[in-house]
Amino acid sequence: MLGLDDFGVVASEVVDDELHVLVETPDGQVMGCHDCGVRAESKGRRTVRVRDLPACGRPVVLVWRKRLWRCNEPLCPVRTWTESSRHVAARAMLTGRAREEICRRVGEDADAVAEVARDYGVGWHTAMAAVREHGEGRVDDPARLDGVIALGMDETSWLRATRTHHTLYVSGLVDTLTGRLLDVVPDRTAQAVASWLARRDRRWLARIGVVTLDPHRGYAHAVGAHLSHATLVVDHFHAVALGNRAVDDVRRLDGATIADEAMALTRSSNLDTHAASTPRAGPRRSIDPVPSAAR
Ligand SMILES: [Zn+2]
Structure with missing residues (x-):
């Protein structure tokens, strides 16, 4: 019993x-x-x-x-x-x-x-x-990392800001096929992840075929140095988040702003039409097709 x-x-x-x-x-x-x-x-x-x-x-x-x-x-x-x-x-x-x-x-x-x-x-x-x-x-057993062929990396806020420090971040490294957290390294910089990758042996790195990463950070630089053979993928969460932010940026433009931008574009087109005989009155403006937050 x-x-x-x-x-x-x-x-x-x-x-x-x-x-x-x-x-x-x-x-x-x-x-x-x-x-x-x-x-x-x-x-x-x-x-x-x-x-x-x-x-x-x-x-x-x-x-x-x-x-x-x-x-x-x-x-x-x-x-x-x-x-x-x-x-x-x-x-x-x-x-x-x-x-x-x-x-x-x-x-x-x-x-x-x-x-x-x-x-x-x-x-x-x-x-x-x-x-x-x-x-x-x-954690100390190197065999725990065996069998990983798809690696994911993302930042996570670790400690909230206090009077003595800003919000502290860590980078999490995940086996994206199993969802298993492999390691957590301090900071969210390319250097933080590059140092972790530098400690892996060449055979382990060679088996990684796909790397899924957070597009906001410099993780791609770290990956390029050690996993240049792998396919880079922007993870689903961040791809959707970027799309939503781009749509929100457009929605936030008020009517007057849109009218101004349209007028400027029209004026610019007219100037182009008569460009051969009429000097340009000022710098050309155009509606930015990609909201700044998405770039
Ligand atoms: Zn005795």
């Missing part, structure tokens, strides 16, 4: 909207002293609490009645100890599988650390410690 083979469930109850599960290791165990090997004597139990995977939409607390053991061998330096479990590290607040799942939710499901912490009934720092414990090794 619990899925932790060391334990049997004795009872469960809901306390303050959390599910408390009373667990014990099976009776009838013969325990030997880990130092001298003499059969140990049971000295009762001590209760510890450790949090496990949520169940039924509630945080779960394992209330573990830990066995206490004593070595009665007079020559042995060991006196007493408590039982241990491979599922629960010493003095841990969370079971091992709970810590792994917290990291998975933050890393794979992109759930906020605060949200996951709430689901487990722990503080933000406890959840973040689990993310670091299980996540740092994965």
Whole structure:
């Protein structure tokens, strides 16, 4: 039922909207002293609490009645100890599988650390410690970038502006076929992305066939230096956004402005018609076919 083979469930109850599960290791165990090997004597139990995977939409607390053991061998330096479990590290607040799942939710499901912490009934720092414990090794593993053939890059605001700094941005690099975030680098400049690409080996770069990017930034320069063989694509979101802005620019022109522009164009055409005999009165004007925001 619990899925932790060391334990049997004795009872469960809901306390303050959390599910408390009373667990014990099976009776009838013969325990030997880990130092001298003499059969140990049971000295009762001590209760510890450790949090496990949520169940039924509630945080779960394992209330573990830990066995206490004593070595009665007079020559042995060991006196007493408590039982241990491979599922629960010493003095841990969370079971091992709970810590792994917290990291998975933050890393794979992109759930906020605060949200996951709430689901487990722990503080933000406890959840973040689990993310670091299980996540740092994965981030450092170069094999995590294997198999990428389509790369996406875009800017994201990271920290809002304060009195001491402007809004801080990062550049996100994504496997666009799987939607997996590969990395995040500080800043949104071409140099930021170029430095990341420079750390990839040539075989990895050669496999990238398509690069999808944000057209507003200098990412194309970074791509040109390292991925000149790849096809560049403006991502759907930004293409639509640029189109909408161009249409909005035209809509914002009021009637008088449009009339002025049309008059200027007409006057200019008339001047062209008589250009051979009439000197131009001033600089030629024309309606700009591409609103400035779209360029
Ligand atoms: Zn002993």
